[in-house]
Amino acid sequence: WETLEYLKSLGFKVNPNNRRLDDIKQVEDYYQTWVEKREKLHYEADGIVVKVNQLELQQRLGDIGREPRWAIAYKFPAVQGTTRLIDIGISVGRTGTLNPYAILEPVSVGGVTIRQAALHNEDDIRRKDIRIGDTVIIQRAGEVIPAVVGPVTSQRTGKEKEFKLLEKVFDKEKNRPACPVCGSEVSRPEGEVMYYCSNAACPAQAQQRIEHFASRGAMDIRGIGENLSATLYEKGLIKDIADIYYLKDHKEQLLELEKMGGKSVSNMLDAIEKSKDRPxxxxxxxxxxxxxxxxxxxxxxxxxxxxxxxxxxxxxxxxxxxxxxxxxxxxxxxxxxxxxxxxxxxxxxxSGVKLEEKPVKAEALPLAGMEFVLTGTLEAFSRKEAEERIKALGGATGSSVTRKTTYLVVGTDPGSKLDRARSLGTEILNEAELRNLLNRKA
DNA sequence: CTCACAATACCCTGTAAGCT
DNA sequence: AGCTTACAGGGTATTGTGAG
Structure with missing residues (x-):
């Protein structure tokens, strides 16, 4: 809504009869009523969720990974606080990126104590003009993630120091910038924002590759997280991801690890075995x-x-x-x-990890053996979309009606295909019927 | 067809708190 | 105590679009 007001202020014409604007206004009003009601609630709330309330449209919009494209959160304004930026530290990520993070004077914001926050990259720090020693505004984005919004420049004493990543990681003995974990050379590829540790075998990377491998979205090995992957790597029990599947040959060494009893070890080894046939x-x-x-x-x-x-x-x-x-x-x-x-x-x-997958047999799909021909304009689909969905379910699409055509799908302003279908006695579907069929079979 | 720009999809990282 | 989850916002890559 603000965007639209802004556009108007720039002299753009905005059609006041546009249904969409009414919808947006409605959402905005609804949001405001909740902002007011918020404090009186006997439970915590962080915003409202706007959803598309038609199942069919939801299905068309679909998901990206786990996130639906048909629902979006509209959060209440974030709670802010201020504190001192004591220093900026560097961590090394799975891909070798050198990630600056804020080390903060602990401060309570929205009920939790914040000590650290991501600072993303050197350019972003410069853009926000964040300096070491600054008093900074902190907020919890989405009520969860701590974020440094920016400095309170009026509180500057003049002793604040600009942050330079290459100085931070400068190794005096080597007389050059070095990865804080392995000491290898550091580089920043032309045009990129992040600095990288040049050593693919850097322990920080090796350890996090193991963590990533075991993570929920990947092989989903319950029990191996940040801590265990680090321990197993440090003790030399795992040097790379394949070693995970040979851990069972080292039970005794596993039992010697701190906090690892017989039960923990067998749980972990079971989880590892189970991960062998992930998709x-x-x-x-x-x-x-x-x-x-x-x-x-x-x-x-x-x-x-x-x-x-x-x-x-x-x-x-x-x-x-x-x-x-x-x-x-x-x-x-x-x-x-x-x-x-x-x-x-x-x-x-x-070690027995499954590395292939039977292609889904076209014959096994619900629309296998059927041929669809489309004519006229469809309302809710583009023609390409409709064809993709038919093909995804194993159906074929043709460009002209023949005796082999199973269904003719008719949109508005159908062409001569309709006449031909009638004369051949081909079954005819309208758009709603096609959609029903697709939804039923999917 | 090529180029430039906009829009979209995808990838990556880090914190605190709940869960086991 | 360690693992998992919810979550935002940064960057990069790819695709779509319109003009010439």
Whole structure:
């Protein structure tokens, strides 16, 4: 709504009869009533959720990963507080990024004590003009994530220091900037915002690769989280992700670990065994290939059906897949070219981890063997969308009505296909009927 | 067809608190 | 005590769009 007011103030015409504006206004009003009611509630609330209230539209909009595209939170204003920025620390991420974080004078904001907060990157720190020693405004974004909003410049004493990442990680003995974990060289690729540790074998990265592999979205090995993966790595029980599946040969050493009794060890080993036949998409995600997240991993699994097939795919082959461009393709190729990675995959296979998946047989799909032909304009679908959904369920689409055509789908202003279908006695569906069919079978 | 820009999808990171 | 979860907001990559 504010955006629209802003546009109006710039002289743009906004049609006051536009239904959408009414809808937005309605949401805004509803939100305001809750902002007022908030304090009187006998429970905690952090905002309202606006939802599309038609199941059909919800289905069309779908999800991105776990998040629905048909519902969005509209949060109450965040609670803020101020405190002192004592220092800026650096942590090393799974991909080798050097991540600056704020070390704060502990402060209570919205009922919890905040000591640290992410600062993202050097450019962002500069943009916000955050300096070490500053009094800074802190808020909990979405009532949860601590965030440094910016400095209170009126409180400056002149002793505040600008933050320079390369100075922070400067190693006097080596006389150059160095990774705070392994001491390797640090670089910032042209045009990028993050600095990286150049050492792929950096313990920080190795440990977090293990953590990522075991994580819920990937192989989902319950029991192996940040702490255990670090311990197992430090003790040398696990050097890379494949070693996880050979832990069972080292039971005695596991039992010697602190806080690991017989039950913990057997729970962990059970969880490891269970993870051996996760869907292929999970395995691809778990490998930790750069730029391959949940969605792309899933896509690659559908496309290749086995890790070997993916490993052998050419750049062109990869790029021909929708949503995969040169960067992602190169990232995949580079990963499988690495000798160490090939070795890991070999050992994963030997230990019994499932690395392929039967392609879903087209014959097994609900619309298998049916051919659909579309004519006229559809209301709620684009034609391409409709065709995709039919194909996703195993149906075929044709461009002209023949004796093999199962259904003719008729939108508004149908063409001559309708006449032909009538003369052939082909079954005719209108849009609503098609949608029902798709929803029923899906 | 190419280029530039906008929109969208995807990926990554970190904190506190609830859960086991 | 450790693991998991909820969550925001940063960046990068890809796709879509319109003009020439």
């Amino acid at each position: 292929l998409g999970r395995v691809i995600l778990a490998l930790g290939i750069r730029h391959i997240g949940e969605e792309t991993a899933e896509l690659l699994a559908r496309e290749f059906h086995s890790l070997d097939a993916l490993a052998e795919a050419s750049r062109e082959e990869l790029m021909s897949i929708e949503t995969i461009g040169p960067k992602i393709a190169d990232s995949i190729i580079a990963f499988f070219r690495q000798e160490t990675n090939r070795d890991i995959i070999k050992r994963l296979r030997e």
